[in-house]
Amino acid sequence: MNQVTKYQYAGISVTTVNNQPPGVVAQPGQCAPFPVVLSVPPGSNGDIITLTTSDPSVVNFPGGLNSISLTIPAGQTTPVRRMASVCGVTLGSAVITTSDSASMSTQTVRVISPLAFTPDNAVVSIARQGRLTLMLSAPISATALTVNLKSDNPAVATVPATVTFGPGATSAIVTITGVAPGTTVIHASALPNIADTTVTITVQ
Numbered sequence: 187m188n189q190v191t192k193y194q195y196a197g198i199s200v201t202t203v204n205n206q207p208p209g210v211v212a213q214p215g216q217c218a219p220f221p222v223v224l225s226v227p228p229g230s231n232g233d234i235i236t237l238t239t240s241d242p243s244v245v246n247f248p249g250g251l252n253s254i255s256l257t258i259p260a261g262q263t264t265p266v267r268r269m270a271s272v273c274g275v276t277l278g279s280a281v282i283t284t285s286d287s288a289s290m291s292t293q294t295v296r297v298i299s300p301l302a303f304t305p306d307n308a309v310v311s312i313a314r315q316g317r318l319t320l321m322l323s324a325p326i327s328a329t330a331l332t333v334n335l336k337s338d339n340p341a342v343a344t345v346p347a348t349v350t351f352g353p354g355a356t357s358a359i360v361t362i363t364g365v366a367p368g369t370t371v372i373h374a375s376a377l378p379n380i381a382d383t384t385v386t387i388t389v390q
Contacts, residue, residue, distance in 0.1 A: 210282075210295045212274035214326045217248055220270040220282065220295075222256065224263040232259045237270055238283045245272050245280035245295045277326050277379040299326050301333070301374055303360070303385035310343060310364035310389050318360045318385060320374055325354040333380065335360060339370035343387045349374070364389040 212218040222235060238253040239245050247254045248271055256265035272282060274297035281292050300323045310316035320333065331351040337344055342365055349358045362372065367390055375382040 210272060210293065212245065212272055212295060212297050213299055213323060214274045214276055214297060215324045217271040217273040218295075220272045222265065222270055222284065224258060227261045227263050228258055230260045232257065232262075233286055234258075235265070236285050238285070239272070239280050239295075240283070241278070241280040242275070244275055244278040244297055245282070246275060247271065248273060277331075277376075279379075296379065298379045298381070299323050301376075301380050301383045303372070303374065303383060305385075307386045307388070308362070310362050310387060312364045312366065312389060314364050316362045316364070316387075318362060318372075320349060320351075320358045320360050322351065322356045322380075325356055326351075328353050331355075331376065333358070333374050333376045336373045337370050337387075338373070339368065340365070342366055342368040342370040342389050343372070345372055362387055 210218055210220055220237070235256045235258065236253055237247070237256070239247065242250075242252045246252060254268070254270065256268060256270060258265050272295050277297050277299060279294055279296045281294055284291050284293070302321050304319045304321055308316050308318055330353055332348050333351065334348055335345045344363045344365060345360060349360050351358045360372070360374070369386060369388045372385050372387055373382050
């Protein structure tokens with residue numbers, strides 16, 4: 187369901203849609219809508235709104251632009267010909283400043299990447315090692331990325347403290363060591379931009 191945030195912009199109430207706290211979310215290499223809708227149409231001269239990113243190495247606009255301008259004609263509440271989108275470049279966050287000649291407002295855009303284990307469950311023998319693949323949705327950086335690992339019950343199975351994705355990689359191997367019969371949940375995360383994901387391990 188769409189969530190709506192309202193703020194004052196050049197004396198006019200502006201509504202942004204899908205502005206879910208803490209802001210709009212994009213993924214590396216993908217763009218997300220950044221809607222701007224005026225609840226009250228501008229006067230006879232219309233309005234030109236400029237959107238600028240604080241860090242184009244993290245978030246930019248389609249075509250790699252650092253800023254874009256939107257024209258809202260008199261009597262209308264949305265831009266003509268062009269709707270705003272923001273594009274994720276790499277993990278992190280940037281502030282989008284929305285302004286015209288009279289005022290400005292800001293909104294944070296975060297770039298995140300979903301993470302998943304494959305397979306989503308596994309069986310490991312006692313005193314033996316198993317392997318899982320940890321997958322990113324897209325390459326996220328020209329540098330290595332370290333993800334934190336944790337076993338809820340290390341008396342059943344253990345994992346290394348971290349695993350590293352090489353530059354531009356979308357997969358990494360996680361080694362699991364069976365300790366004693368039972369089940370445990372393995373966690374992987376790199377907060378705040380890579381949320382926790384889990385897999386259930388059975389040792390027998």
